[in-house]
Amino acid sequence: xxxxxxxxxxxxxxxxxxxxxxxxxxxxxxxxxxxxxxxxxxxxxxxxxxxxxxxxxxxxxxxxxxxxxxxxxxxxxxxxxxxxxxxxxxxxxxxxxxxxxxxxxxxxxxxxxxxx
Amino acid sequence: xxxxxxxxxxxxxxxxxxxxxxxxxxxxxxxxxxxxxxxxxxxxxxxxxxxxxxxxxxxxxxxxxxxxxxxxxxxxxxxxxxxxxxxxxxxxxxxxxxxxxxxxxxxxxx
Numbered sequence: 001x002x003x004x005x006x007x008x009x010x011x012x013x014x015x016x017x018x019x020x021x022x023x024x025x026x027x028x029x030x031x032x033x034x035x036x037x038x039x040x041x042x043x044x045x046x047x048x049x050x051x052x053x054x055x056x057x058x059x060x061x062x063x064x065x066x067x068x069x070x071x072x073x074x075x076x077x078x079x080x081x082x083x084x085x086x087x088x089x090x091x092x093x094x095x096x097x098x099x100x101x102x103x104x105x106x107x108x109x110x111x112x113x114x115x116x
Numbered sequence: 117x118x119x120x121x122x123x124x125x126x127x128x129x130x131x132x133x134x135x136x137x138x139x140x141x142x143x144x145x146x147x148x149x150x151x152x153x154x155x156x157x158x159x160x161x162x163x164x165x166x167x168x169x170x171x172x173x174x175x176x177x178x179x180x181x182x183x184x185x186x187x188x189x190x191x192x193x194x195x196x197x198x199x200x201x202x203x204x205x206x207x208x209x210x211x212x213x214x215x216x217x218x219x220x221x222x223x224x225x226x
Binding site: 004031033035039040041042043044045048050056058059090092094095096097101102103104105106107108109110 | 124147148150157158159160161162165205209212213214215216217218219220
């Protein structure tokens, strides 16, 4: 079974702090994704990576950055946390596909981040 | 169905009934449409997908219908059980295996 783990289930930070959210997958997937989930807004893609050291902006990248130094690990960084970044953050991974195709995304359990 | 804003549409059904969850999608160029289920405290989990050249696909107790003319997707769950209570998301594929998710529908089974 694919396993996607996230470093914390719950996190409380203060405005202006630098925040690291870590995600690790154990199935040698090429693609990794970071989403945020807010009530009534569904999942919105922040950043994704289709290979080590590669990153692409999603729909809402402002205020975030990412790092993919190893294939199994994808980190989301909030350089200076703000209260509007209070949210549930979900990491996912999938096998590589051709450009127009897709492979199932496997999700971690999520990190609920509160910024005070 | 899906909606804009903070309100999460809710569908309440009795155990044993059939459930139908609807979704309107936006990109007529998407090749795949997918349904995910998210139980409380967990990440979304894949249920079923359908390719754009199909109208219907059946799984175990679930059926997905695709109407490309009106850009509409539905998930039918037969003989709904309490374990089906969750938030259901439709999604459509973009490039590089990215997905664009709908806003979700909560299914409550009593």
